[in-house]
Amino acid sequence: xxxxxxxxxxxxxxxxxxxxxxxxxxxxxxxxxxxxxxxxxxxxxxxxxxxxxxxxxxxxxxxxxxxxxxxxxxxxxxxxxxxxxxxxxxxxxxxxxxxxxxxxxxxxxxxxxxxxxxxxxxxxxxxxxxxxxxxxxxxxxxxxxxxxxxxxxxxxxxxxxxxxxxxxxxxxxxxxxxxxxxxxxxxxxxxxxxxxxxxxxxxxxxxxxxxxxxxxxxxxxxxxxxxxxxxxxxxxxxxxxxxxxxxxxxxxxxxxxxxxxxxxxxxxxxxxxxxxxxxxxxxxxxxxxxxxxxxxxxxxxxxxxxxxxxxxxxxxxxx
Amino acid sequence: xxxxxxxxxxxxxxxxxxxxxxxxxxxxxxxxxxxxxxxxxxxxxxxxxxxxxxxxxxxxxxxxxxxxxxxxxxxxxxxxxxxxxxxxxxxxxxxxxxxxxxxxxxxxxxxxxxxxxxxxxxxxxxxxxxxxxxxxxxxxxxxxxxxxxxxxxxxxxxxxxxxxxxxxxxxxxxxxxxxxxxxxxxxxxxxxxxxxxxxxxxxxxxxxxxxxxxxxxxxxxxxxxxxxxxxxxxxxxxxxxxxxxxxxxxxxxxxxxxxxxxxxxxxxxxxxxxxxxxxxxxxxxxxxxxxxxxxxxxxxxxxxxxx
Numbered sequence: 001x002x003x004x005x006x007x008x009x010x011x012x013x014x015x016x017x018x019x020x021x022x023x024x025x026x027x028x029x030x031x032x033x034x035x036x037x038x039x040x041x042x043x044x045x046x047x048x049x050x051x052x053x054x055x056x057x058x059x060x061x062x063x064x065x066x067x068x069x070x071x072x073x074x075x076x077x078x079x080x081x082x083x084x085x086x087x088x089x090x091x092x093x094x095x096x097x098x099x100x101x102x103x104x105x106x107x108x109x110x111x112x113x114x115x116x117x118x119x120x121x122x123x124x125x126x127x128x129x130x131x132x133x134x135x136x137x138x139x140x141x142x143x144x145x146x147x148x149x150x151x152x153x154x155x156x157x158x159x160x161x162x163x164x165x166x167x168x169x170x171x172x173x174x175x176x177x178x179x180x181x182x183x184x185x186x187x188x189x190x191x192x193x194x195x196x197x198x199x200x201x202x203x204x205x206x207x208x209x210x211x212x213x214x215x216x217x218x219x220x221x222x223x224x225x226x227x228x229x230x231x232x233x234x235x236x237x238x239x240x241x242x243x244x245x246x247x248x249x250x251x252x253x254x255x256x257x258x259x260x261x262x263x264x265x266x267x268x269x270x271x272x273x274x275x276x277x278x279x280x281x282x283x284x285x286x287x288x289x290x291x292x293x294x295x296x297x298x299x300x301x302x303x304x305x306x307x308x309x310x311x312x313x314x315x316x317x318x319x
Numbered sequence: 320x321x322x323x324x325x326x327x328x329x330x331x332x333x334x335x336x337x338x339x340x341x342x343x344x345x346x347x348x349x350x351x352x353x354x355x356x357x358x359x360x361x362x363x364x365x366x367x368x369x370x371x372x373x374x375x376x377x378x379x380x381x382x383x384x385x386x387x388x389x390x391x392x393x394x395x396x397x398x399x400x401x402x403x404x405x406x407x408x409x410x411x412x413x414x415x416x417x418x419x420x421x422x423x424x425x426x427x428x429x430x431x432x433x434x435x436x437x438x439x440x441x442x443x444x445x446x447x448x449x450x451x452x453x454x455x456x457x458x459x460x461x462x463x464x465x466x467x468x469x470x471x472x473x474x475x476x477x478x479x480x481x482x483x484x485x486x487x488x489x490x491x492x493x494x495x496x497x498x499x500x501x502x503x504x505x506x507x508x509x510x511x512x513x514x515x516x517x518x519x520x521x522x523x524x525x526x527x528x529x530x531x532x533x534x535x536x537x538x539x540x541x542x543x544x545x546x547x548x549x550x551x552x553x554x555x556x557x558x559x560x561x562x563x564x565x566x567x568x569x570x571x572x573x574x575x576x577x578x579x580x581x582x583x584x585x586x587x588x589x590x591x592x593x594x595x596x597x598x599x600x601x602x603x604x605x606x607x608x609x610x611x612x613x614x615x616x617x618x619x620x621x622x623x624x625x626x
Binding site: 031033035036037039041043045046047048049050057106116124127133135136137138142143146150156187192196240244248249250255272282285289293296300 | 359360362363366367369370371373374376377380388389391396397433434436437438440441443444445448449450451453456460463465466467468469470471472473474475476477478493494496497500501504529554557558560561564565575576577579580591594595597598599601602605606609610613616617620621
């Protein structure tokens with residue numbers, strides 16, 4: 001401590017011009033640069049550079065262990081005629097659309113329920129979030145076991161209730177497999193949506209509901225004209241994240257079906273893994289994953305402009 | 320308004336609306352118990368049951384004897400009267416599981432520490448130094464949060480290979496921060512904004528350097544934020560799958576999620592017990608951590624979204 005107190009007195013006996021070194025030490029912009037250096041280093045070397053590199057690889061015929069040469073859009077032409085690729089695009093869109101819509105609906109409903117006053121409220125909220133904490137792969141394995149073709153507990157229960165006579169081949173039939181992975185995704189995503197929307201709900205002033213009650217608003221009207229408008233900004237953010245992570249999902253599918261049966265659950269991410277890493281066609285895999293970028297940009301744009309419009313309507317300045 | 324009975328009925332339905340937090344005593348006294356049963360407790364318990372059932376099933380399978388796992392007719396599958404620790408024993412003493420657990424822990428802690436260090440500096444610079452272009456950099460960092468790993472893993476695999484990091488835990492320690500830094504920077508920016516800047520001005524007048532201000536004033540005040548960021552980053556690391564699957568090859572180096580999927584899944588009909596025991600043991604550390612820091616966890620999750 002003594003050093004710190006003494007240092008300025010000894011270091012600056014007379015006023016002198018700031019040297020370059022002083023500039024680097026104290027100038028706001030230089031300081032900012034030094035402080036940003038570690039984060040920027042990571043993000044540039046392991047995020048921005050690979051992002052560019054990925055797009056470049058998609059224009060080459062790179063294979064594992066062999067740097068490729070530039071072949072133009074051949075990979076994309078190849079994919080254009082590849083029915084499995086289009087099936088994976090269809091699956092991804094179906095998966096994203098259905099799972100996000102249901103996650104939103106159930107998540108909002110759950111948030112509204114959890115916002116009620118009841119005993120053990122805090123504990124319930126904590127319990128609800130557990131599916132989100134547990135690593136996706138591990139819970140996907142649990143679902144794999146629950147949806148097993150022979151020993152499924154669901155088949156067993158339905159059989160004992162007398163609803164079905166045969167085991168349902170959950171992950172072996174393409175329709176059922178799609179339903180199962182979508183269900184598992186919803187199961188994992190609902191807690192996130194619910195808890196974040198709940199945080200939004202708690203900021204809504206109760207007096208608004210009281211006023212609406214006095215004005216004779218129905219339950220639905222209160223939701224439609226108070227809760228929903230006030231929640232819109234947070235809904236936009238939450239759903240952007242949800243759509244984004246559903247669209248690029250990999251682990252759930254890989255742990256449960258690996259894209260099977262007959263590619264019925266292949267998403268673009270799993271297909272690109274299969275082509276790039278397992279089959280070794282890096283260029284083709286990179287083309288598939290680069291093909292996700294336009295979809296992602298579209299999703300970001302939609303939510304971004306949704307957010308802007310809402311801000312403008314509420315008369316906030318766009319900071 | 321003149322039609323009194325109708326208004327009365329209307330009122331009742333109105334008063335059962337959700338979303339009253341602080342003063343729910345105000346309007347909730349009119350809600351009848353049966354009504355709450357149907358509109359609140361019933362749907363809530365169904366949802367909670369569905370959300371928690373897979374964990375019950377995971378735990379039950381992990382302690383069931385093998386013959387009960389595949390014989391659903393003789394034994395009721397929903398319960399077991401003679402639990403066995405065979406699967407867990409096999410997991411802990413006859414497989415590499417402890418090693419995988421250690422790998423996961425090691426990678427998660429290193430990557431989290433690195434990213435928290437980098438994002439504390441970055442967040443402080445963006446919020447308080449406000450150098451030229453800080454706003455833009457903040458926006459870019461948010462955008463980088465939206466770049467998913469499943470787009471990056473192919474080029475990153477070639478990068479990792481070029482740097483000679485393939486099949487080493489270092490590859491994960493260096494690549495995980497790309498997922499963690501954007502998130503924790505964004506979270507910490509929110510926290511730093513709430514610390515009054517007058518404190519820092521005082522310190523500046525007293526001759527403290529920016530580094531001293533950060534270490535001695537800002538960080539102690541931002542400890543809740545740091546804990547939130549730490550826990551959330553740790554969970555994300557533990558959960559990460561695609562990088563670990565792509566960059567690691569040898570059995571000893573794998574992390575828990577990858578190892579379970581690749582090493583435990585074989586044609587054996589009795590695999591389920593050890594598979595579920597593995598899944599349970601892989602989830603428990605996170606659940607325990609979560610149980611101690613629920614509030615921090617929730618604030619991390621919602622804080623990052625609200626910003």
